[in-house]
Amino acid sequence: MSDVNAVPTAGFDSFGLHSDILRAVADQGYTQPTPIQAQAIPIVLAGRDVMGAAQTGTGKTASFSLPIIQRLLAHASTSTSPARHPVRALILTPTRELADQVADNVRGYAQHTALRSTVVFGGVDMRAQEAELRRGVEILIATPGRLLDHVQQRTVDLGQVQILVLDEADRMLDMGFLPDLQRILNLLPKSRQTLLFSATFSGEIKKLAASYLRDPVTIEVARRNATAENVQQVVYEVAEDDKRAAVVQLLRERDLKQVIVFVNSKIGASRLARQLERDGVVTAAIHGDKSQAERMQALEAFKQGGIAALVATDVAARGLDIAELPGVINYDLPYNPEDYVHRIGRTGRAGASGEAISLCAPDERKHLVEIEKLIKRDIPRGQLQLTRTSAYHERDGEERRNGRSGSFERRPPRSTRPRHVAPEDEIFYKPYEPAPAKEDEAADVKATSEPASPKPPKRQLAALLGGVPLKTPRD
């Protein structure tokens, strides 16, 4: 999709997909399949196993969802009996957010069919998930841990799964999911179709594929470890203590309406988020120590455009699809060079341009060398003239001496602010207007009687945007 020179392919109607699927595709506003869709859809329809290497943002989810729905439709039941709706397709993802997002897509593509789908992941109450599973679902999207939990509770039976998708398989292995994956795979029928998607084909991935795939067809879209050409990359060498000032200045100077700021540690993410808030940047943080409700609220508020900077750990590095994100800032360079590619893949999506800005402290130069080796190119060095520097730290120290951490204050009184801080309205980011949604959300809610994933109530979202401390949601 990022390749503007790609030979135009035939439309979605050339695959022989059911009209109910084509209608859903048209509803989403898609007309031309992306390269991975053009390659994968016929192969999945033919029942073959697939080893797919594709970056997110290439249309990967539709490339497996559409043919899966088609194959399941052949024996779709309109009966209301749960027994007539066994799990026949299972999609596993490494993170909860990614599971939720894939589930949203699948629900959209299957909305005009009788097929049912739901999503299960940890961090939220099991009961609503159990109720959904009891009704019967043909398509189940899950993170491995919670799925095994349901298996133990006997709220789900995987004995009739015909199609398994391992999405972001390399990430799942990185995260130590191999034992869980093996346990799940042992519960599935031996005769099934398996689709494995991975950013890279490492030795471990090949081993996994050799054990669980049968004569797979390899599909490779973007060059491995390639970075999108429509992403402008730049690195600024700054002192560790100047990074925060650099972020604020970059947000202002580059007119970046929304960015994800990646930080290497959970504590660092929370701290930076607090500091940016004090600098007048509307911010939310997302990382593994936040409750699932907070994570979902932060992501939803960011997607709605009410948040300028989403400060994130690598929980958000892969797979998240946020429309036309104008920029990504690496506040810390990732330890694992692989993650650099994933992080900057959050911008410049679907043909739009994007900026990938990295800050590199002297201690991080070795990471930079590794990253440049991996992507096989040098990242241009930029010059950043900081208008203000580590004066912040004096202020932080002062607050600490006064016995105030500052963490509960949205911003300090004007008199305590250093002189050189820009007036608030210069660095306060007006809510960014997201592109109009392609699908009517109200209609979508009606179409699925009960959304599987709890969406943050509007009231809490408003509280978040207004800076009122978050309450624990009732669910």
Next chain:
DNA sequence: AAAAAAC
């Protein structure tokens, strides 16, 4: 060395 994921 750090992140993620089940309770």
